[in-house]
Amino acid sequence: MPRILGVDIPREKRIEVSLGYIYGLGLKTARDVLKQANISGDKRSKELTDEEVARISSIVQSNFLVEGDLRREIGQNIKRLMDMGAYRGLRHKKGLPVRGQRTRTNARTRKGRKSFLGAKVKKD
Numbered sequence: 038m039p040r041i042l043g044v045d046i047p048r049e050k051r052i053e054v055s056l057g058y059i060y061g062l063g064l065k066t067a068r069d070v071l072k073q074a075n076i077s078g079d080k081r082s083k084e085l086t087d088e089e090v091a092r093i094s095s096i097v098q099s100n101f102l103v104e105g106d107l108r109r110e111i112g113q114n115i116k117r118l119m120d121m122g123a124y125r126g127l128r129h130k131k132g133l134p135v136r137g138q139r140t141r142t143n144a145r146t147r148k149g150r151k152s153f154l155g156a157k158v159k160k161d
Contacts, residue, residue, distance in 0.1 A: 053078035061103035
């Protein structure tokens, strides 16, 4: 299993799809990286040589913010919004939808399971 930037990418998949397993890289970005490295996107990950893996790794490191650095930056941005007291920051703090979605219904992913406070339980 080839390792790029500390991430094991799948061996059996095409390299342009495999690069999507790196946080911060999608299909379009993966295709751009492969074009810069002069590697065919149809090649399987297991067919890559060590030199090609090194080329891909160096291109991704120099041109893109990925994995830990990207996660850290996103976390810092959210923390900044919360510290500022911005509306979006308050929504993050409360665990509610941030981008204007309704909350009367259909916010279960963000809010969690429904709590039934004061609901009477029937005993037979």
